[in-house]
Amino acid sequence: METDEQITDLIPPSEEELREMQLEYEKMKKQQQEIESLQKFQFFKKSQVDLSRFVTRDTAQTITGTKTFTQPIVANSFIKTDGTQNQILLANGGTSDVGDFLPKHYPHAMEQMIIEPDNDIRCNTDPTDTDGVWKMGSTSSQFRIQKQEDQAYDYKGLIIDFDCTSLKFNNLLVAPLPTPPVEQAIKQSLVHGMYESFAWGQVTTYNGRAYISMQVTHSNPNTSSSSTYTLFSIFKDEAKPQFTGATFTIALNAVMYVTKQSSNPILWTNAVPxxxxxxxxxxxxxxTLCQLPLPNDFCVQVCDSYALHNQST
Structure with a gap:
């Protein structure tokens, strides 16, 4: 009754309101149709889909288009079509021979030569050719230009030793290479005391050593010495013994003669080591060690050699 009264009290919509309601209804109906249309095509039948146009995970495929990846790609391997095991794939998509990157492990072609793993230069670019091939390199601290036959070095060729002092051809010594002397005949660089004179001899330096062959005479009517006595001194520094570390004296062979036989300045007798x-x-x-009482007149002959460069232990 009260409800019926409320219904009977409703006011009918105007024509303008009816038109607005009709438009709203049509709008909602259209949206519903669009939703139903999308739902209808959300799933496809297998017969309606060409899988060759999609990337799948379980089949081998060839992608002909360009794909750009912004994240790192991780894979067990990357294989280039028509690539070989002697090629390296470059970042720009090209390839390069592996020998250009690893000359230590693979032969590196240089026209008619290759650098081999042992650093030899092989005068033949065919690695399978092992008979009568010329090689150039350093082995056993020697520089060699030799023939190689059956993977082994032959004795045919040239060999220069590490110190560059000898030359061999076909394993025969051609000649020791001459070594220029460090110094020669530096007698003018020797000095002696007022009672000494040089009878004969000289001091020379050659190939790292100094060679002494001297006869020194002494004459002093008032000689009174039984201790260390200086015969002469080497003035030139290059001929003096040099040391790495602590210095020490170098013993020399010497003989003293105490009797003069004649007026000849080199003829003396009564030798005393x-x-x-x-x-x-x-x-x-x-x-220094003998501590002999030296006579007024004597002669000393020194014949020996010593190293110019010495190392202390």
Whole structure:
């Protein structure tokens, strides 16, 4: 009753309101149709889909288009069509021979030569050719230009030793290579005391050593010495013994003669072996150990050699 009264009290819509309601209805109906249309095509039948146009996970496929990836690609391997095991795939898509990157492990072609793993230069670009091939390189601290036959070096060719002092051809010594002397005949660089004179001889340096062959005469009517006596000194620094570390004296062979036979300045008798050495300052001295009472007149002959460069232990 109260409800019926409310219904009977409704006011009918105007024509304008009816038109607005009709438009709203048509709009909602259209949206519903669009939704139903989308739902209808959400799923496809297998017969309606060409899988060759999609990337799948379980089949081998060839992608002909260009694909751009913004994240790293991780795979067990990347294989280039028509690629070989001697090629490296470059970042720009090209390839390069592996020998251009790994000459230490693969032969590196240089026209008619290749650098092999052992650093030899092979004068033949065919790695299968092992008979009568010329090679150039360094083995056993020697420089070699030799023939190679059956993977082994032959004795035919040239060999220069590590110190560059000898040359061999076909394993026969041609000649020691001459070594220029460090110094020669430096007698003018020797000095002696007022009572000494040089009878004969000289000091020369050659190939890292100094060679002494000298006869020194002494004459002093007032000689009174039984201790170390300096015969002469080497003035030139290049001929003095040099040391790495602590210095020491170098013993030399020497003989003293105490009797003069005639007016000939080199003829003396009564030989007495006597200690002799040279020190870092180039002084050649005698009688340090023997402590003999030296006569007024005597002659000392020194014949020996010593290394110019010495190392302390």
């Amino acid at each position: 006597i200690d002799c050495y040279i020190d870092v300052d180039g002084h050649v001295r005698i009688n």
